[in-house]
Amino acid sequence: MKQFLIFVQKEFYHIFRDRKSLLIIILMPIVQIILFGFALTNEIKDSDIAVLDESKDVATAEIIHRLDASRYFNVARYLHSQVDIEAAFKTGKIRLVVIFQNKFRENLLHTNHAQIQLLADATDPNTATTVTNYATSIIRDYQNDLTTNTPLPYQIEPQVRMLYNPQLKGAYTFVPGVMAMILIIISAMMTSVSIVREKEINTMEVLLVSPLKPLLFILSKAIPYMFLSLVNVSTILIVSVTLLEVPINGNLLLLMGEALLFITTAVSLGLMISNVTSSQQTAQMISLLGLMLPTLLLGGFMFPIESMPKPLQVMSNIVPSKWFFIIVKDVMIKGLGFKMIWKETLILFGMTLFFLAISFSKFKTRLA
Known part of the structure; x- marks a missing residue:
């Protein structure tokens, strides 16, 4: 356990040493929530x-x-x-x-x-x-x-x-949407980049021959970014309630628990990306373009999914942000309990297991 904590501490040192990236991670959710005050409308059918x-x-x-x-x-x-x-x-x-x-x-x-x-x-x-x-x-x-x-x-x-929203405030829509977008990008991108960075500077081999087991090594990389993502969730909620007057009608602990599950999903997705890339630039491009665009277009908070063609509606089901957006909207805005969001929670949990299974299998293959 002492070795594991040392690796986690090392990862925190890496994060705090790069102050520009840390500033972006902390400030980006606040800027996005405040400036993302528009919503594109489209014709709604069926x-x-x-x-x-x-x-x-x-x-x-x-x-x-x-x-x-x-x-x-x-x-x-x-x-x-x-x-x-x-x-x-x-x-x-x-x-x-x-x-x-x-x-x-x-x-x-x-x-x-x-x-x-x-x-x-x-x-x-x-x-x-x-x-x-x-x-x-x-x-x-x-x-x-x-x-x-x-x-x-x-x-x-x-x-x-x-x-649920008698004043028709747009913030009721974009707060859950921006939360999903920020968490999926930061958690997945920063996790993938941190592991790929070890490959680029040729320290991966040194880390792999350390007494720390591969599973604990991966966890030591993921925990700091999960912690920062939880800080981002807290910041978004505070800004939403104080500045945008968006209420938290549901159970706060349930909302934070669902956010932690989604962060775990995003981190596991970042681990999977790190196994198929060999440079930080490639990992960043895949995380930004490969995750941000599906979140914006197929996440459900900018464009109604039911108005899209059937193939896109089916494709939206593999976007994790779609399910988290539904969860946040139901818990935060509608005030619903777990029994109304269990299906979405189960889907996110299944996605997390799927991404982790691929990540660990690829990681073991690389070790072999």
Whole structure:
């Protein structure tokens, strides 16, 4: 154990000696969180919605048919009561709930006035705004069709509520996304570079003939960067809560535990990269281009995955950041517990074991 701690201490000395890199590691999350205050919007298609129809008349059936027939919505679930609404949103698949009041058609015919309530999942404010605008437009088209056929001034007024993020702050989306991007890049890149550096300066052979076992040697390289990544997570959360007013609605310990799991996934990915590269520049390029672009494009926080072509939707499942983004959004913004994110957690755990298995097998092959 004493030898292992000495190797860990040596790695910390390497990190603190390179002050420029250390400054980048510490400051980059803060700069990214503060400056990454924009979100690119795109057309959203085939969003799953739920319907609570307390009237069940001809008018509501026609509006539901128009919503389902459009290219923007799929009526995925019919709810039976108000109690089912929260459960529908907690599945993470429902973007919008459409609620028709009781005696909808009767109120429309006798008072010329009826209400439709639209409940949107505003953890992604851009998506919530877009889908409510689509639904409002479809309802308005139905109202215009009624007006052309009758002189009565029928009015249908959609009532819109944004759950989880009523102010529609973009920070609710980009904080989880930037957290995933920062952790995957720093943890994977710095871990891979630190091991490849030993190859370049020809000290790897000296380290391998030391009494320290290969497993402990790899852990001694990974632990310092896992520690720095946890510092980055803490910094991001502090900046998010204090400056951006993004709440932590869920369990903080659960959030930190999931962050540690994702950091472990990223570090294991960095170890795998270090086994297939022989220069620091190559390791940096693979980490930056090979990880940052998939995180930005397929991670789910800049572009809705359900709007992408099917091949890209399937490809997004192998991007670790996608699953961590879902976890952070569900725990931090929605306040959900472990039983709602166990699947994503299991996927990250499986990815970690896969990357570690490849890393250790390659490492043993190199030793042989």
